[in-house]
Amino acid sequence: MDGPRSDVGRWGGNPWQPPTTPSPEPEPEPERRSRRGGRSFWARCCGCCSCRNRADDDWGPEPHRDRGSGSGRRRPDSRGSDSRRPGSRASGVNAAGDGTIREGMLVVTGVDLLSSRSDQNRREHHTDEFEYDELIIRRGQPFHMVLHFSRPYESSDRVALELLIGNNPEVGKGTHVIIPVGKGGSGGWKAQVTKASGQNLNLRVHTSPNAIIGKFQFTVRTHSEAGEFQLPFDPHNEIYILFNPWCPEDIVYVDHEDWRQEYVLNESGRIYYGTEAQIGERTWNYGQFDHGVLDACLYILDRRGMPYGGRGDPVSVSRVISAMVNSLDDNGVLIGNWSGDYSRGTNPSAWVGSVEILLSYLRTGYSVPYGQCWVFAGVTTTVLRCLGLATRTVTNFNSAHDTDTSLTMDIYFDENMKPLEHLNHDSVWNFHVWNDCWMKRPDLPSGFDGWQVVDATPQETSSGIFCCGPCSVESIKNGLVYMKYDTPFIFAEVNSDKVYWQRQDDGSFKIVYVEEKAIGTLIVTKAVGSNMQDDVTHIYKHPEGSEAERKAVETAAAHGSKPNVYTNRDSAEDVALQVEAQDAVMGQDLTVSVVLTNRGSSTRTVKLHLYPLSHLLHWRPCLCKQVLEYRPQLVDQGSMLLNVSGHVKENGQVLAKQHTFRLRTPDLSLTLLGAAVVGQECEVQIVFKNPLPVTLTNVVFRLEGSGLQRPKILNVGDIGGNETVTLHQKFVPVRPGPRQLIASLDSPQLSQVHGVIQVDVAPAPGGGGFFSNAGGNSPLGETIPMASRGGA
Numbered sequence: 001m002d003g004p005r006s007d008v009g010r011w012g013g014n015p016w017q018p019p020t021t022p023s024p025e026p027e028p029e030p031e032r033r034s035r036r037g038g039r040s041f042w043a044r045c046c047g048c049c050s051c052r053n054r055a056d057d058d059w060g061p062e063p064h065r066d067r068g069s070g071s072g073r074r075r076p077d078s079r080g081s082d083s084r085r086p087g088s089r090a091s092g093v094n095a096a097g098d099g100t101i102r103e104g105m106l107v108v109t110g111v112d113l114l115s116s117r118s119d120q121n122r123r124e125h126h127t128d129e130f131e132y133d134e135l136i137i138r139r140g141q142p143f144h145m146v147l148h149f150s151r152p153y154e155s156s157d158r159v160a161l162e163l164l165i166g167n168n169p170e171v172g173k174g175t176h177v178i179i180p181v182g183k184g185g186s187g188g189w190k191a192q193v194t195k196a197s198g199q200n201l202n203l204r205v206h207t208s209p210n211a212i213i214g215k216f217q218f219t220v221r222t223h224s225e226a227g228e229f230q231l232p233f234d235p236h237n238e239i240y241i242l243f244n245p246w247c248p249e250d251i252v253y254v255d256h257e258d259w260r261q262e263y264v265l266n267e268s269g270r271i272y273y274g275t276e277a278q279i280g281e282r283t284w285n286y287g288q289f290d291h292g293v294l295d296a297c298l299y300i301l302d303r304r305g306m307p308y309g310g311r312g313d314p315v316s317v318s319r320v321i322s323a324m325v326n327s328l329d330d331n332g333v334l335i336g337n338w339s340g341d342y343s344r345g346t347n348p349s350a351w352v353g354s355v356e357i358l359l360s361y362l363r364t365g366y367s368v369p370y371g372q373c374w375v376f377a378g379v380t381t382t383v384l385r386c387l388g389l390a391t392r393t394v395t396n397f398n399s400a401h402d403t404d405t406s407l408t409m410d411i412y413f414d415e416n417m418k419p420l421e422h423l424n425h426d427s428v429w430n431f432h433v434w435n436d437c438w439m440k441r442p443d444l445p446s447g448f449d450g451w452q453v454v455d456a457t458p459q460e461t462s463s464g465i466f467c468c469g470p471c472s473v474e475s476i477k478n479g480l481v482y483m484k485y486d487t488p489f490i491f492a493e494v495n496s497d498k499v500y501w502q503r504q505d506d507g508s509f510k511i512v513y514v515e516e517k518a519i520g521t522l523i524v525t526k527a528v529g530s531n532m533q534d535d536v537t538h539i540y541k542h543p544e545g546s547e548a549e550r551k552a553v554e555t556a557a558a559h560g561s562k563p564n565v566y567t568n569r570d571s572a573e574d575v576a577l578q579v580e581a582q583d584a585v586m587g588q589d590l591t592v593s594v595v596l597t598n599r600g601s602s603t604r605t606v607k608l609h610l611y612p613l614s615h616l617l618h619w620r621p622c623l624c625k626q627v628l629e630y631r632p633q634l635v636d637q638g639s640m641l642l643n644v645s646g647h648v649k650e651n652g653q654v655l656a657k658q659h660t661f662r663l664r665t666p667d668l669s670l671t672l673l674g675a676a677v678v679g680q681e682c683e684v685q686i687v688f689k690n691p692l693p694v695t696l697t698n699v700v701f702r703l704e705g706s707g708l709q710r711p712k713i714l715n716v717g718d719i720g721g722n723e724t725v726t727l728h729q730k731f732v733p734v735r736p737g738p739r740q741l742i743a744s745l746d747s748p749q750l751s752q753v754h755g756v757i758q759v760d761v762a763p764a765p766g767g768g769g770f771f772s773n774a775g776g777n778s779p780l781g782e783t784i785p786m787a788s789r790g791g792a
Contacts, residue, residue: 104226106157109199110148111220111237120144126246126265129735131291134236138244138388139312140188140209147201147220158223161191161205163216163239166308173309174212179205188249207241209249212312213387214298215240240294243314243388251440252314254390262528263390263438267706268353268740269381270526271374272395272533275430275660277581279524279533283742283756284378284393285353287706288386293355296362297383300324300333303365314389314439315470318454319485323467325380325456327367330465333357333379334371336458345369350746352754353704354382356711376456377433384454390438394453394536397522398660399432401459402492408557409498409519412509417502417609417645417654428519430641430660432457432493434468436525436536441472444483448472451539453490462486473539479552481559491556494520494540495549500645500656512654516553517544574600575648579659590663594644596655606655608646666691668743668755673728676708678736678764684757686727686743693721696747701727703743707735708759719747736763 101107114121115135121143122128127136137143147159159181169176174187181191181203188208195202216239220231245254245264254260267286274280287293301311304324310316324332334357335345342348348371351357357368357379371379377393384391400409412423434455441448452470462468468486475483476491498515520541527534542549576597581590598604644657669687676682686703690696701714709731719725733739738760745753 101229102226104224105150105229106153106159106222106224106226107150107229108147108220108222108231109150111218111231111234112146112148113218113237113239114144114146125244126260127242129265129267129289130294131289131734132240132294134238134240136240136242136294137207138242138246138250139207139211139213140244140247140250142204142206144194145203145205147203149199149201149222152199153196153201154224156225159201160221160223161203162219162221164219165212165214165216174208174210174312175308177208177211177216209244209247210312211241212308213242213317214301214308214311215295242386245388245390245438251442252389252438253440254438258528259390259438262526263392264385264388266385268742269393270531270533271378271393271433272524273374273431273433276397276522278661278664279397280664280752281533282374282754283352283740284374284381285355285704285706285740285742286378286382286385287353287355287704288382290355290706290710292359292362293382294386296358297386299362300383303332304330314437315441315443315452317387318384318389318437318439318452318470319467321380321383322454322456322469323465325376325383326371326458326466328458328466331367333361333368334376335367335369336372336376337370338372342370347746347751348372348375349751350700350702350744351375351378352702352742352744353706353711354379355704355706356702358382359711373429373431373457374433377435380435380454380456384435384437391454392436392525393433394436394523394525395431395433396494396520397431397524398519399429399493400496400519401427401429402489402496408496409492410501411498411656411658412501412503413512413645413656414503415505417647417656419611419643419645420503428498428658436473437470439470441470444472444475448474448483450474455486455490460489462489476540477542477552479554479556481556488556488559492519494523495553495556497553498658500654502654513656515656518658573653574598574602574651575604575606575653575655577644577646577655577657579642579644579657581659581661590661592642592659592661602650604651605649606646607649608644608655611643611645665750665752668745668753670741670743670755670757672741672757672759676733676739676759676761678733678761680764681730681732683728683730684741686729686755687724688719688745688753689724690719690722690750692750694749695720696749699745699747701743701745703729703731703741705731705739705741705759707737707739707761708733708741733759733761736761 113135115133116122117128117130121135121137122130125137125141125143127138130136135143153159161179161181163177163179164175166175171178177189179189179191181201182193184190187210188206189211191203191205193201194204217233218237218239219233222229243252244250245252245260247253248255254263267289269284269286270281271284272279272281301317301320301324304320306316306320324330325334326332327335337345337348346369351371357371357375360366360368374393374395381391381393402409409428410424412420414420434453434457436451437454438451439449441452449472451473453468453473453476454470455468457468458466459468460466462485468489471485471487471490472483475481475487476494479491479495481488481491496519498518499511500513500515501509502512504510520537522535523537523540524533524535526532542552576599578595578597580593580595594608594610596606596608642659642661644655644659646655647653648655666689671685671687673683673685684703686701696719699716699719701716703709703712703714712729714727714729716725716727731741738758740756741759742756743754745751
């Protein structure tokens, strides 16, 4: 790269900067704690961003960071040396703090948090799929532990559990939780003795449904006649606390078990793209339970400098995530790129999941190149599901981008109905992908609980920051654009009208056509429990053309920058215009038809103009059709936009239409060769046929699947025109059950090629899980020879 990246963000003046040349491919994922000399996540994380100690401000400046020198980056201990934090010594401490253990003291000799995947805690809290050894629990739900003492527990002894998070834990902020055993706690925290046997004490601990989410240090204090004892901090005793959609007292509660299974626990999903008439779909590996992903999600909150006191509020957390998944303002996770040039990073179409992206960000602290809307949304789904929020990935076809808060899509033409591109700042994407997450909204009037839109794609700023949401879907449906957050922008994305303006002889502009059913034509997500599409348009919009829908549009527009837009429009419309495109495959010609229908009784004369908005198209004119010839280099989504405009001679009616169509790309064919068993090597075959007559250069395959294969990159070189290639890859499953193995292919000449296979993994002989410390079965970047090649 010739110079520093242009999106260093609002903290560009800090001592550290993003790299001038971002690494195009991440290194292998972070190793486990045993490889890090026992340091916990907080010890590896930047100390100054682990706790801001600000009561309310979640949009403060980035934490001051010490990059250090050399190839490694020092991450100072985030716990600090605050005198209020209990000591952390090799042995226990007494009240005097001198470490002396007196006879008769109730010394804690050990703690069993019952944290293994097979233990009761992890199973009851639905966290047994996390590839972690630490205790992971969901708030508002009890868990069990066993304390081991130096002597039997007596009724005169006093025991208190303590949980601490951040640099300056304070009881009043919920960052220092004290739970006296056998006494009623505050805010839903309490600990009860379930069994006292010899020198062991079994406890049932209740957590608050409003608890802060994050990774807590844990200690135990005892008080007896002989003195006071405090258990030293141990990284193995740290406890993760997450949101709990299974708890009715938690505001993220979801009252449908099948929804919880899909929107919280499902590790893969479908993302839809293309056009309403030509819908494409791809499988995405969310991987929220993969080792390292939970740490990455918490690191995102730290990098934003979000105060720990606000991390119990899902509204605030989801809003921060929407800001941090993109790199603008805050050097967040992903760098957006819509230029078509991805030579300095990864083509957004090449990603097959979120794990590689998040682990790279956790490991390096640098924004990952590159993402577009479905990548931002896929990563957001991973992060929010990992933290415990029911979340789904949603695609809106014909999604508007309103740049002037008019709540209409304004398209300007000259006197001859040729588009005036320098005025056409509003745009319509053939599809756009965002997220719905489920929560109550205590910050809004009643009636706005349920699905909330969160959009991490950086389009427009909100309060000066590139973030969007959470926004109640109910407020969108009814045009209540004064409800927070960002309702005007999202309403325009799904239910604005296209308003066509024509320049008049005196230089003014006049509305010549209003297209009322062009935006948000179809909104879909993956169905619960299957890979079918679920049409959710009805929860975003009243039926098109209904009285309720028109009222919502006009209510919203009245609060926009052009409140009187509907007062001046012509109504002479007896000629209908429709554009039709056949389904076509990359490498073949595409025929587009423009159909005119006279709905009146009089003869009409029409003059039409067709404007293709792509420099990659060549046109051969025919009588009623256009045959599109495109170059083989057409990549990304294979989408094209056609502008059609004209007028009726007899009555002056103006005709206008924008039509998007796409070319289908081939799929990868994946075949499992043999049975899949936890801990045993198995093999997959990948077959690809090049549909183009040109050579694909620098071809890269990606392979990823939670519980099957850590992110893996395969460099296979060139693939000749119309050539068929076969690859064989071995992997070792680490978790049993139905799994998805996902692959993609990318080259400068062809992208958006992917495939998936379901792998049913049998448990290891003797049961139990198998976790690999290697983090994969081969180096992340690997050059792979093709097993066989064949011609067309």
